[in-house]
Every structure is written in C-alpha cells, then in structure tokens.
Amino acid sequence: MTPRSSLAACLAGFATEPVPDEPVGSFVLDSHAVVPGSVFLAVQGTLRHGLEFLDEARRRGARMVVYEPGPGIQTPAGLPAVPVPGLRQHVGEIAARFYGHPSEYMTVYAVTGTNGKTSVAWFLTQALDHLGERTAYLGTLGAGFPGAITPQDRTTPDPIALQSQLAEWRVRGVTAVSLEASSHALDQGRLLGTRITLGLFSNLTHDHLDYHQDRTRYGNAKSRLFSDFALKGAVMNVRDPFGRDLAHRFSRDRALIRVAREPDPAWAAHLWIDAPVEHRPDGMRFRLWDRTGEIPVTTPLWGGFNLENLLLVAGALRYRGLDLRAIGSLLGQLRPPPGRFERFQAPGRPLVVVDYAHTPDALEQALETLGQAISGELTVVFGCGGERDAKKRPIMGAIAARHAQRIVLTDDNPRGEDPEQITDAIRAGIPDGVWVQVEHDRSRAIRLALETTDPEGSVLIAGKGHETTQVAGGIESPHSDRMVVADLLDVDAP
Incomplete structure (x- = not known):
C-alpha cells in the first residue's frame, strides 16, 4: 500500500474526523458505478444530494461513504461514514491523490470561452504533435x-473520471x-486537482444562462480558470471585452x-492579424504579426472566428518559445x-x-462567413x-x-420538451x-434544404456538428448531420 492509495492520505486536510488508514479500491461519485469495495462520495449537487442515492450504492457493495455535511443533512446509517465539509470542491484533489497526481507529469493546456473551445483544443493537439509531443485531446469531441x-x-x-483518464x-x-x-x-470544480500549465480564453457571448442565470455569473465561472489554478501563463483574446478585463x-x-x-x-497585443485577409475557395491567406515583424500564413480554414482560434494557438506556441516563422508554418498545417x-x-x-x-x-x-464566401442564396437549417x-x-x-434567404427549422435534441414549443x-x-419552413425530422429537414437551394448557393446545417445522436422524448436515436449530407450528396465525409 502506498500513501497515495490510503483513505487517510486521500482525505488528509479535508476530513474533520479521524479517518482509517486503510487501502482504497476506488472512489465513485455515481451510485450506479459502485462496485464491491468502492468508497462512495456523496456531494451536494445543484438539485440533489448524493446521499439520496446511498441505498443504491450500498446495494452495489460500497464499503464506506464520504459525504458533504450541511443544513438538514443527517449522518448516514448502514455504512461507515466520514464527513468532509465542502466535499464537492475537494473531489478533484482527492482523486488526484488517489491516482498519483498524473497531471504533474505532463503539460496541460486548458481552453475556455463560449465559442471556439473545441477548435482551439483540437488545433493545439495537432500543433503539439507536429512538435514531437505525445498529445491527448479531451473535450466535446471525446477523449x-x-x-x-x-x-x-x-x-x-x-x-x-478526469484523473483516471490522465493516469x-x-x-x-x-x-x-x-x-x-x-x-x-x-x-463545479471538476478540474480542481489538475495542474494546468497554460490557460487560454477565446470569448464570452450568450450561452448557458439556463444554468448560470445571468451573464455576470457566466463570466465569473469562465474566469475561475485564471483565478483558481496556479497557471504558469495565459493566452487571452483581447479583442473580446471580457478577455481584456481578464488580461x-x-x-x-x-x-x-x-x-x-x-x-x-x-489592446497591446503580442500577436495579431492585420488587414487584408484574403478569403479564397480553398481557405484563407493572412499576415501574422508580432512586435518584430510579420509572416504570411495560408490555411484551409474559413472564417474570422477561425482567425481568432488560430491566434490562440499561436499564443500557446509563442509561450513555448517558437518564433514567428515556426508559428506561421505550424498554423498552415492545421485541419x-x-x-x-x-x-x-x-x-x-x-x-x-x-x-x-x-x-x-x-x-x-x-x-x-458563408455569405462572404458564396455569392448565391444561403439556406440555414437549425434548431x-x-x-x-x-x-x-x-x-x-x-x-x-x-x-x-431560406430558413428550415428542425429539432436539435429537444429532450423532454415539446419540439413545437421550441420552433415556435x-x-x-x-x-x-x-421564407421559413418547419420540419422536425432532422434528416428530412436537411434534404428539404438541399432540394430548395440553388446549385450556386450554400446550406449551413448548424447545431449538432460532430454529434451522432438525437435525443427526443427520453430516447437517444442515431443521427449524424455529416453522414446525412454525405449520403445525399453521394460523397465521403471529410
């Protein structure tokens, strides 16, 4: 038994009562994932407390519960129980201790912002691979x-799950x-316990107000990447007002x-792009500047949003010490x-x-971006x-x-809500x-858009991107916009 795998070592400094110095087989947050010998961590969630699922954890063989005390929370019976105040914010560090602090053996780059997180993290993965790093990606696309x-x-x-993956x-x-x-x-503190080297901020726009309630709380959540972690550095998009404030x-x-x-x-930028940007059928050409000069960059990417994504990657590469020419060369290779x-x-x-x-x-x-690139009519499919x-x-x-010029409204994971209510x-x-039509069947909506748009025009199918399922009425069904389009056009998906 190593100190990192003992219960006492994992809870040191957090528990308010003596903790047995005994080995731990696994820590589990989800009662359905409990296996015999697991230690069940019962935290106070947004809506419910983990102790509500203690019976399930016990039936599955949990040997102990570590729980978050609070008003109205009684000491659980039927299992050895250890109270840990503020447990939700300590789970990351507990898991990191259990798995031997794996992030300390790698360089972790974390990207936050409303839009661009996936692209920036993906581009950075490619760029670091080109530099000889064995680089893993973790995000919306998967792991x-x-x-x-x-x-x-x-x-x-x-x-x-994060610390297990890093290990x-x-x-x-x-x-x-x-x-x-x-x-x-x-x-929710899911990244606590992870040693993050460099934080990157893209932008702050309207999203997730169902959870955060208002723009201020949403921004405060994003800013925690730069206040709650001992970062060695940061890359900020200072074109964004919130980014300037963060900087x-x-x-x-x-x-x-x-x-x-x-x-x-x-804005006192260290890296920037100066006009003009040449938009071409096969991508873009622009000039990347720093305080010493400029370098031309040709990319297969489209859109001003991708210019900002590439700039964040350029900032990360500059943090690593690359000069302008090396950065420009790498940016041109990203897909x-x-x-x-x-x-x-x-x-x-x-x-x-x-x-x-x-x-x-x-x-x-x-x-x-599509309107600038294509002169014909533009149809959009979204929900x-x-x-x-x-x-x-x-x-x-x-x-x-x-x-x-044309709008086709359709379903985009209506979940348990009435799809008609959403499109209304x-x-x-x-x-x-x-010109607007409603077609709740997403595959039919895409077909409708392709059939009603001139060959010289363009169709944007927005909302699902890489996703391969549609969630409606509590049922998850297979669906891929990419595969539907490839089938309708009789082409291979990129």
Whole structure:
C-alpha cells in the first residue's frame, strides 16, 4: 500500500474526523458505478444530494461513504461514514491523490470561452504533435488522439473520471494534454486537482444562462480558470471585452500573451492579424504579426472566428518559445475538427457546411462567413436544444433572418420538451415575409434544404456538428448531420 492509495492520505486536510488508514479500491461519485469495495462520495449537487442515492450504492457493495455535511443533512446509517465539509470542491484533489497526481507529469493546456473551445483544443493537439509531443485531446469531441477519439457524455468529465483518464495517459507516455474547460466544469470544480500549465480564453457571448442565470455569473465561472489554478501563463483574446478585463486582472508575475484579430494599439497585443485577409475557395491567406515583424500564413480554414482560434494557438506556441516563422508554418498545417465548419461539395449541388454553431454569436459568425464566401442564396437549417437556455431561441431566429434567404427549422435534441414549443420560440424572432419552413425530422429537414437551394448557393446545417445522436422524448436515436449530407450528396465525409 502506498500513501497515495490510503483513505487517510486521500482525505488528509479535508476530513474533520479521524479517518482509517486503510487501502482504497476506488472512489465513485455515481451510485450506479459502485462496485464491491468502492468508497462512495456523496456531494451536494445543484438539485440533489448524493446521499439520496446511498441505498443504491450500498446495494452495489460500497464499503464506506464520504459525504458533504450541511443544513438538514443527517449522518448516514448502514455504512461507515466520514464527513468532509465542502466535499464537492475537494473531489478533484482527492482523486488526484488517489491516482498519483498524473497531471504533474505532463503539460496541460486548458481552453475556455463560449465559442471556439473545441477548435482551439483540437488545433493545439495537432500543433503539439507536429512538435514531437505525445498529445491527448479531451473535450466535446471525446477523449483520445486525432483518429482515435472515444466519445464521452460531457465536455469536461467529472473529477474522478478526469484523473483516471490522465493516469491512463501517463502510462501511455502522454506528455501534453489539450482540454476544453467548460463553464459548468469550472463552476463545479471538476478540474480542481489538475495542474494546468497554460490557460487560454477565446470569448464570452450568450450561452448557458439556463444554468448560470445571468451573464455576470457566466463570466465569473469562465474566469475561475485564471483565478483558481496556479497557471504558469495565459493566452487571452483581447479583442473580446471580457478577455481584456481578464488580461488586466491576471497576475503580473505570470506569462501573459495577448492576441487580437485587429492591431488596436490600446489592446497591446503580442500577436495579431492585420488587414487584408484574403478569403479564397480553398481557405484563407493572412499576415501574422508580432512586435518584430510579420509572416504570411495560408490555411484551409474559413472564417474570422477561425482567425481568432488560430491566434490562440499561436499564443500557446509563442509561450513555448517558437518564433514567428515556426508559428506561421505550424498554423498552415492545421485541419478542422469533425463538425466544425466542415465543407461538403458535389457537382451541381449547393455547397453544404456542417457546423456545431448553437449559440447566437456562433450562428451569426458562421452565416456571415458563408455569405462572404458564396455569392448565391444561403439556406440555414437549425434548431435549439430542449430544456436548455430558452432566451436565445428568438435571438437566433432573428440572426438567421438577417443573413439567410431560406430558413428550415428542425429539432436539435429537444429532450423532454415539446419540439413545437421550441420552433415556435425561434419563429418569434423571425419577421413576417421571411421564407421559413418547419420540419422536425432532422434528416428530412436537411434534404428539404438541399432540394430548395440553388446549385450556386450554400446550406449551413448548424447545431449538432460532430454529434451522432438525437435525443427526443427520453430516447437517444442515431443521427449524424455529416453522414446525412454525405449520403445525399453521394460523397465521403471529410
């Protein structure tokens, strides 16, 4: 038995009562994952306390419960019990101790922000691979390596699953991890216990207000990446007002790299892109600047949002000490992740783009990019998630009406909510006179869009991106926008 695997060592400094110095087989947060000998961690959740599931944990063989005390919480009976005040915020460190602090043996890059997290983390994974690092990715797409990604339920897994994954990667020789830090994960402390070397911030726009309630709390959750962790450095998009505020507040004794899409002297950027940006059918060409000069970069990516994504990667590479020429060379080699502005083209058919855009800002940027690139009519297919932020629905309807000539509203994981109620809320933001149809079957909606759009035009299918399922009425069914489009156009998915 090593100290790190003993219960006393894992709970040292957290428990308020004596803890047995005995080995631990596993720590578990989900009662359904308990196996004989597990220690069940019962935390106070957003809506319910873990102790409500203690009977299930006991039936499955839990040997002990470590629980979060609080008003109205009684000492659990039937199992040895250890109270730990504030347990929810300590789970990450407990798990890190149990698994031997695996993040201390690798460089961890964490990306937060409303939009761009997946692309930035994916691009950074590729860039570090090119530099010879054994780099793992963790985020919305899943966990693993380019070409070998295992899907997962959450953008950022729970603390025990995270530390277990990091420990596995350590054994496999991983030297760097590029991960997405969601606002939920930061608010719930899922990343605590992880040694994060560099934090990256993309932007703050409207999203997740069903959880955070208002923009201030949402921003506060994002900012915890830069206040709750002993980062060695940060890369901030200072074109974003919240990013400028974060940069101003970030500790002056740590490395800070400011990036911006435009060279505003007031932002004091270390890396920026100056006009003009050449938008071409095969991508973009631009000039990347730092305070010593400039370098031309050619990329197969489209869109101003990808310029900002690339700048964040450039900032991370600058943190590693690369010069401008080396950074420019690497940026030109990066390819988009699945379902992030993926282009599909077939002779005699409109250009089709599949994108994960599911926030007002992301939808507007995707539509603006297509509108600039393609001169023909633009059709957009999208919906909004059920049982999630309802305030954004009419806003996204209005955005679609401003930029697209045709709108096809459809389902996007309605979950337990009435799909008609969701599309009605979106339609409330669409002015009269705009071409709009509702087709709740998402595959049929995509077919309708392709059949009604001129060959010289384009179709944006927004909201699901890489996802391979549709959740409706409590049932998860197979569905992939990418596969539907590839089948309709008779082409291979990129």
